[in-house]
Amino acid sequence: MINKTLELLDQRRSHRAYKKTPLTDEQIDALVYAGISSPSANNHQPWHFTVVKNQELLNEINQEACNNVMRLPEASRNARFVDPDFHIFYHAPAVIFISAINQPGKKLDCGIAVQSIAIAAQSLGLGSVILGLPNFAFQGDKKEAFEKALHFPNNYEFAIAIAVGHPDDEKDAPVRDYQKISFVD
Numbered sequence: 001m002i003n004k005t006l007e008l009l010d011q012r013r014s015h016r017a018y019k020k021t022p023l024t025d026e027q028i029d030a031l032v033y034a035g036i037s038s039p040s041a042n043n044h045q046p047w048h049f050t051v052v053k054n055q056e057l058l059n060e061i062n063q064e065a066c067n068n069v070m071r072l073p074e075a076s077r078n079a080r081f082v083d084p085d086f087h088i089f090y091h092a093p094a095v096i097f098i099s100a101i102n103q104p105g106k107k108l109d110c111g112i113a114v115q116s117i118a119i120a121a122q123s124l125g126l127g128s129v130i131l132g133l134p135n136f137a138f139q140g141d142k143k144e145a146f147e148k149a150l151h152f153p154n155n156y157e158f159a160i161a162i163a164v165g166h167p168d169d170e171k172d173a174p175v176r177d178y179q180k181i182s183f184v185d
């Protein structure tokens with residue numbers, strides 16, 4: 001079976017190179033609207049969305065994440081950090097940070113919201129990549145400064161982020177593992 005929504009789900013990829021073309025305000029509004037329209041347990045909406053276009057701030061967050069990762073034992077570092085040109089935001093023109101209220105289970109709601117944004121981006125002809133690695137920027141001395149700069153509300157913490165822009169790469173779909181599905185009749 002196929003329809004527009006199923007096509008978008010099938011065609012979404014994680015893009016890791018972006019053109020410099022900025023997003024329009026209309027596009028950004030549509031993306032954050034997709035985020036705040038997501039379901040959440042008990043409709044608690046335990047999230048806050050922060051749209052960042054400021055590349056200097058993104059560079060600072062990238063640098064701090066890299067510094068904190070480099071303090072980890074080599075074996076536990078994400079392999080991407082081996083590349084000296086690696087940038088956790090891939091120089092995307094916009095990154096949406098989702099922070100979650102600091103209570104158990106609330107990051108799950110943020111995970112659902114980030115997928116809503118990824119699919120909304122796809123529907124607008126944009127590309128995206130969901131980002132967990134920025135979490136490393138909040139594991140050192142600059143945690144509070146970044147939380148303030150990103151307008152996280154009090155008692156909220158980094159949950160997930162998503163970079164969005166006009167993709168400058170092409171990707172095949174990863175192999176879909178049908179063994180991960182069971183049917184119980």
Ligand SMILES: Cc1cc2nc3c(=O)[nH]c(=O)nc-3n(C[C@H](O)[C@H](O)[C@H](O)COP(=O)(O)O)c2cc1C
Nearest residue numbers: 012013014015016129130131132133134160171174
């Ligand atoms: C919770 C989560 C965190 C992720 N964090 C990162 C990340 O920090 N950097 C990155 O390049 N990709 C990240 N990804 C993207 C995955 O690597 C990607 O979804 C996966 O390889 C499948 O590829 P696809 O998205 O193109 O289907 C993340 C994905 C998820 C769902």
